[in-house]
Amino acid sequence: MRLLHTQTLELEEFLENATPAYAILSHTWEQEEVTYQDMQGPVGKQKAGYTKIRRCCEQAAQDGYEYVWIDTCCIDKGSSAELSEAINSMYVWYKNAKTCYAYLADVEPIDKPLPELLHLSRSKESFKKSKWFTRGWTLQELIAPAKVEFYARDWVSFGTKSDLDLHSAISEVTGIDEVTLTGGRNLREVSIAKKMSWASKRVTTRTEDIAYCLIGIFGVNLPLLYGEGERAFIRLQEEIMRSSDDQSLFAWGLTTQEYDLLPSTNEKTSSTLRGFLARSPAAFEHSRNVVPYRNWEVSRPYSMTNQGLCMELPVIQHDNFK
Secondary structure: EEEEEOOOOOOOEEEHHHHOOEEEEEEEOOOOOOOHHHHHHHHHOOOOOHHHHHHHHHHHHHOOEEEEEOHHHHHOOOOOHHHHHHHHHHHHHHHHHOOEEEOOOOOOOOOOOOHHHHHHHHHHHHHHOOOOHHHHHHHHHHHHHOOOEEEEOOEEEEOOOHHHHHHHHHHHHHOOOOHHHHOOHHHOOOOOOHHHOOOOEEEOOOOOOOHOOOOOOOOOOOOOOOOOOOOOHHHHHHHHHHOOHHHOOOOOOOOOOHHHHOHHHOOOOOOOOOOOOOOOHHHHHOHHHHOOOOOOOOOOOEEEEEEEEEOOOOOOOOOOOO
């Protein structure tokens, strides 16, 4: 793991079993972010993104940390092997961080002259509308760390995800229940459909990343194949099937946008036909309240074969449905 020293702003590498305590940054990418290659010479300091790195290091040093991890400059994205390892390890890296600094560049700085109640109202609305809550990668960065501290554009802290006045607002905007958000429920206890629903309205720059950003949340590993498009999300679901018998994986439907585009007649078209697996997390938009059916009897595990999905499901007669 490669970390950035908070005093020297130089990169250092550590073995997995010898990694020191570190803070970690969560943010949205803006223009002129500083890459690993930029940090090897003077060009990095000339980019706009260097200010974010410097301020993050200053905050970490103030909090007593010698090291921070920042995705823009701590991963050599020129190495496909290193990028794959980093993406598959990222959830654990955020989970192991002592503190996660969530920097919301579009949240207005604290305006001191404003009356306190007016300031709190404006800050919370600005906070809930932040682009940070719409990005795919920031979902695991919100859930994995035990402590997430939020910072406005001017690097002034306005609370943590555990604060009573913040976690209700976070729950409202993300759809994540407050118990899970604050670490009171293990992710394994949450249905697959519900976890997918958390990502249903999030976006990523690359199509494949909407699958790759969920690897850690579902506790699986996946090789990266940029260029495969929506196939990445199919592969994610196939990998989930190998380690879970939670049938809520199949509890998805058309998105709101797809419903609006349905033809007025009952005639089936190629655009309305679907297989058992969803094309993206957006299909789980209305699956937030789905819970898995637990069958404790011995049954055949389901799997994906060369002829499609093979599974056995109980058929239950509903009294009101003949």
